[in-house]
Amino acid sequence: MISKLHLKNFIAFTDLSLDFSPGINIVIGENGTGKTQLLKAILALSGPEARGDEADKQLAHKLCRLYHPLNDQVGELRRAGERGEAMLSATFASGHEITAQFSGSATAIKVSTNAQGEASPAIFIPTKEVLSLVRGLTAEQPDLPTIERIFDDGYLDLANQLAKEGASDLDAKVQLDPRFASIVPRLTNLIDGQYLLEKGRFVFEAGRYAEKDAATRSKAQHAQMYQDSTEWKFVPSSKQHLSSGMTAEGFRKIGVLQRLLSNGSLKPGTTGPLLWDEPESNLNPKLMKDLVQVLLELARNGQQIILATHDYVLLKWFDLLMDKGKGDQVRFHVLSRDTDTGQVRRDSMDDYLAIEPNAIADTFNELMKAQVARKMGGLGK
Template structure:
C-alpha cells in the first residue's frame, strides 16, 4: 500500500459489539476508501459512525446523541445499537485521527447515556464533512428543515444535514482552477447550474429554470455534487461519505463521476464510497493512477463463525471476497454457456 500523507482525516475505525459487528478494526486511507460487501455487512454503518464523529467537530453535539440521530434506533434508545444477544452487554465505537481518538461505549440497556472519551480534544480541530445518502433529498427540500427542527418526524439526521450543506451560499473570493474545472465538467453533464429559490432547487440553463422535482434523479445527485464543490464543502481536509452513488444514475456517467472523485481526492478530500456496482469499481480501477490513494475494503461474513470480517487492499485484483465481480463473472459464464448450447 502507498504511504498516506499527513493530511489524513479519519485514519481508523474500530467497532466492538456494535450493530452487526462483533469486532472490527479497519485502517483507512486519506484518499478514496471503497466499501464493498453484500447487503447486511455494515457498509453504511461504518460510514454513519465516522460521519457522526466528523460532524460533531463543527456542531459541538454530544457524540452519543449524534449517533442516535444518525442511526435512528427504535425509541431513540442508544443501547439498541449494541449487537443483539441475551443478557447485559456493552458495545462501542472508536474513531481515530492518527493520535487523536474518540471512543464511545454504552450498555445495551442505555437510553441515551454513554461513556465518551477524547471528545474535548477531538473537537478542537474542525472537520468539514458531508454525507450523501442513497435517497435524494433536494427535490423534497422546501419546508423540510423547519419541519425536521420542530416536529418528531422519523428521518435520520443525515437528511437534514445534507440540506444544510446544500443551502450554503458560494464561498467568497475567487474560485481556484481545479474547482473551476470540476464545476465545468459537472455543468456540461447536467447542462446548467444549480440555483435556489424559496427553499427550492432549480437547474438553470439558457432556456429556463427547471425545478428539481422534474429533473431525473441521477442528475439531481450530480447537481448536489456541483453545489458541494461550489460552496466549498469539498475542499482540502474535508470528508465526503457517499452511499451507493450509482443509484438512479446512467451507467454512462459512472466514468466521469469516478474521474471527479479521483480529482477531489488529489486535492485533499478524503472519500468514503459504498457501492454494489461492478462498473463503478472498474471505472475507478481503470482511471486511478499509481500515486492515487485508493483502498478497497471488502466486508464479508466468515463461513464458520458468521461474523463480519474485512479485507483491505490497494489493488483491485487482490480484493478478497469480491461479491460484485463474482456475480458479474457468473452472469458472463452463463451467457457464454447459453450461446454454446444454442
C-alpha cells in the same frame, strides 16, 4: 481526515477495525454486512457532537438520530448476544482520538477524547437524492417531529449543507481556484446544466461550461500556475429554469456534489471525509466514468473519500482510471459475514485484482458466461 476506525459490539459488528487511505476508500459487501452503518459511525464521530462538555449526551442523541433505534435509546445499538459494552473509536490524521462506550441499557455515552477546538465534520451523501427535498426539510416552520420520524440526520444534515449560501459568482470561483477549474465544469457538462437555489428551492439551469479566450489573466499567484490563455465560462442554453423535481434523479445526485463544491460546504484539503452511500443508485452507467474522474480529482486535491457500492461498473472505472503517477490511492475494504460465527469480517487491499471475496465481479462474470452460453446454443454439449 480519518485514519482508523474500530467498532466493537456495535450493531452489525462484533469486532471490526479499518485503516483508511487518505485518498479514496471503497467499501463493498453483500447486503446486511453493515456498509451504511459504518459510514454513519464515521459521520457521528467526526462531528461536533463527539466533542465538548456535553459530548456524552450529544453523541448519544446523534447516534439515535442517525440509526433510529425503536425506543430512541442509544443502548439499543449495542449488538445483542455479545459480552461487554459497545465501543466506537476513531483516530484522525491530526492525531486526535475519540472513543465512545455504552451498555445495552444506556441513555448516554462515555466519551473520551484528546481532541481540542472545532472539528472538520464529515459530509454524508445518502443513497436517495436530497436536492429535491431541501425545500421541505429546511422550511422556516417545518413540522420537525414528523420530519425526524421519516428522515434520519444523514438527510437533514445534508439538506442544511445544501441550503447554505455560498459564493454568488461561481464562474469567478472556477477561474481563481485551481481545485474547481476541472471539477465543477466537468460536473456541470456531465448533466448539461447546474442547480441553483432560488427562494428556498433548487431549480435547474440548462447550459454548459465552455472554454473561451481569457480577456485578462488573474494576478493571483496560485491561479497563474494553472491558467493558460483560456478560461471557463458557463453558457446558459435556455432562459427558463426547471424545478429540480422535473429533472432526472441521477442528475440530482450529481447536482448534490456540484452544490456542495459551489457553496463551499465541500473544500478539498479542508473538510472532513466525504462519505457517499451507493453513488451509483439511479445513475446511468454512462455517467460513471466522468463521476469517477471527478472523485479522483477531488482526492488529488486533498479530499478523503469513503464510499460504499454494489456496482461493478463503478469499481472497474476506479481500477482503470486511477493513476499512481498522480498520487492516486484507492483502497478496497471488503465486508463479508463468516458462515460459522455470523460475524462481519474485513479484508482490505490496494489492488482491485486482489479483492477476495468479490461477489460483485463474480456475479458479473456469471452473467457474462450465461450470455455466452445462450449465444453458443447447444454447441459443445
